[in-house]
Amino acid sequence: MNPNESHYADQFDRIQDHLDQNTPAAHIQDPELAEDVRFVRWLNHMASLSNPPEPGPLFTQQVLKKVPRSKRQQVWWAPVLTLAAALLLFVFWPRQAKQDERIFIDPSLLDQIAQNETRQGLYDYLTQTEFLLVSLREPTQQCTPDQVDVQTEKEFVKGLLLQHKSFTPQMDKLEYHQVREFFQQLEIILVDLNTLNRCSDKMELDLLNQHIQEQRILTKLRLFAQEIAVS
């Protein structure tokens, strides 16, 4: 450690000692040290007021999704178990159906299934849209140095717009009222993307990305997806 560094480290220790002993700044004789102590107290206080959002379960899910599948732990009995389950289903399922002739399913269960499917569909739609918007930030295909090739993204958008249409009637339900406005925002972005030329100016894409960032669309997407996943 050079002499300067050693001096600074000593100064740090002196500040820390006063903080640990809770010495009032007015009681410290060295005015510079008193200012340092006052400042670090203020800094600690400002840091304690900071309350950033937590990433939540969606963060874990996304990390795990990105882990290469082939690298996941394989257990020897998993394929055996799957095969056994399939065999059992094959053997027992048709016979039971024949005995009953009619299969009765409780209507409330059907409602539940439909609701779950909507939720799962919404979740998939949100995560796929997120994937698309993230990939737009750094497009890899170029037409010319100033133009990017967005054909793949346009194809992807078409699918998302179809999904979007299928959810539109659901959005009138009370439980989705919070998402409705956000869905309209998303639709506008997707339509904008769909109307881009295959070879689009980088500037055009930058503007769209800027809008996405300013409106915090990705954060909202993650929050809604998270809410749907845990609801």
Next chain:
Amino acid sequence: MMDQNPALESDESLMTQVSKGNLNGFEILVKRHQNKVYRLILHMLHQEEEAWDVAQEVFLKIYNSRQSYAENAKFTTWLYRIATNAAIDRIRQLRRDQKVQGLEEHEEFVSEDHGPQDQLQIQEARQQLERALAKLSERQRGMVIMKYYEGFAVNEIAEVFDCAAGTVKATLFQAVRNLRDHLGQLGIADAEVIK
């Protein structure tokens, strides 16, 4: 070994299992550390979306480097070293791409326990503090955030930055002086602490 509840196992034991291909152990590690890693990066970048991406990259890097994890190494030291390096790299990349946000676009994460007047005052002070923090070197900024925002001990910071504890203290002192000078000129830090 996984003979006890994995959620109770130490980070090091879980990481050793991850290095042998156990994905469950990895999931526990992500859940256990994601908040702190995300917060640390967010405080360094001030952009939620960038912080989210960088934090994800950090955990993927941990997974992809699992074979190189030294069994006796402290997991958190390794994790936070990767996290701070990743945040510093992203700051440099954003600067290169000139995508660093203007102050007015910085995202504020102020606790809502105060009245609107106090909130306003705190937000103003925070903006100035963020601006002053952004003027520090990445190393100084990283250390200030770890010490004052995340409550790391000096020795822990020294391990993460791979330097002597004295160097951390000296760097922190210089950083505090830089911040103090900058904010003192604006009369920000002289304001009474709002309780």
